[in-house]
Amino acid sequence: MKDINHTPKEGGYTCVVCIKQVPDTKKVTGEAMKADGTINRAALPAIFNPEDKNALEAALSVKERYGGRVVAITMGLPAAKAILREALACGADEAVLVTDRKAAGSDTLATSYILSQAVKKFNPDLVFCGRQAIDGDTAQTGPQIGEKLDCAVVTYLEKLDLDGNVAIATRDIGTGVETCRATLPALFTVTEKFGELRPFEMRRVMKYKNAEPEILDCAAIGCEDDRCGFAGSPTSVNKIESVVLAGGEFKEIAATDEGIGALVAELIKDHTIG
Numbered sequence: 001m002k003d004i005n006h007t008p009k010e011g012g013y014t015c016v017v018c019i020k021q022v023p024d025t026k027k028v029t030g031e032a033m034k035a036d037g038t039i040n041r042a043a044l045p046a047i048f049n050p051e052d053k054n055a056l057e058a059a060l061s062v063k064e065r066y067g068g069r070v071v072a073i074t075m076g077l078p079a080a081k082a083i084l085r086e087a088l089a090c091g092a093d094e095a096v097l098v099t100d101r102k103a104a105g106s107d108t109l110a111t112s113y114i115l116s117q118a119v120k121k122f123n124p125d126l127v128f129c130g131r132q133a134i135d136g137d138t139a140q141t142g143p144q145i146g147e148k149l150d151c152a153v154v155t156y157l158e159k160l161d162l163d164g165n166v167a168i169a170t171r172d173i174g175t176g177v178e179t180c181r182a183t184l185p186a187l188f189t190v191t192e193k194f195g196e197l198r199p200f201e202m203r204r205v206m207k208y209k210n211a212e213p214e215i216l217d218c219a220a221i222g223c224e225d226d227r228c229g230f231a232g233s234p235t236s237v238n239k240i241e242s243v244v245l246a247g248g249e250f251k252e253i254a255a256t257d258e259g260i261g262a263l264v265a266e267l268i269k270d271h272t273i274g
């Protein structure tokens, strides 16, 4: 997708936003976890991943300020149509569900591959993802999609301006903000600091309440079978444990080369790193 002479199409910017339906992990009860430590999805309500709402807001604000269109894409089960309808009710122009049995068992590598293939179909100027999904929690999918699109990636977006084919992006760096310029096409992962998703428009709620998204399977977006689902997923989860963080002993390390060197040696020795 890299194109140094990239110019936005006439009529504004094409924005693709990746949205995910997730179990509401704030409603965790006794039945929310299975005996093997995995999430019992059936016991939790399904919601629009919170930071994907911020990502949708970022895309809608580009359309509002500079013109263009917004395509919302999700990969998941048919039940995920609910969040696509929400996206349409808020102002998205098109909604796409990527669903296929071949995608079952996908880790972040396979998920980002399948999503990148779907995103390419729309030849976007800007791609938006949430920073992180509240169920998987890896925050890997956005940057991995960007890597597969071979485009600039800007994480932790909280403000965005556009000047032709250049994005002027302000990102949260924890201790402050950083403003950077990225040539389009570019992918952004968005945090809650970008701002809340605008409310539904009542007229659009009525129009899209039973809307059917465009449905694509892996073949329709040109995926290679061995990069999807279990076949394309090198991750294996050996064990899931609940970790209870509790205060304990601490050790003071001198802020010198020797002190840091001794700490690193200790961490390597007990296999914490290395």
Ligand SMILES: Cc1cc2nc3c(=O)[nH]c(=O)nc-3n(C[C@H](O)[C@H](O)[C@H](O)COP(=O)(O)OP(=O)(O)OC[C@H]3O[C@@H](n4cnc5c(N)ncnc54)[C@H](O)[C@@H]3O)c2cc1C
Pocket (backbone or CB within 6 Å): 018, 019, 020, 021, 049, 051, 052, 055, 073, 074, 075, 076, 103, 104, 105, 106, 107, 108, 109, 111, 112, 115, 128, 129, 130, 131, 132, 133, 134, 135, 136, 137, 138, 139, 140, 141, 142, 233, 235, 236, 237
């Ligand atoms: C071995 C293994 C097997 C797995 N098998 C399954 C399975 O069978 N079924 C299953 O549902 N999950 C499965 N998962 C989980 C799945 O890989 C992750 O949910 C997925 O890769 C996204 O990772 P994440 O949840 O950490 O999202 P993050 O990387 O934290 O998400 C960041 C952003 O990427 C975008 N994004 C992420 N996922 C999607 C999506 N599906 N659609 C649109 N946008 C998205 C969103 O914008 C999101 O905010 C499996 C994971 C592993 C490790």
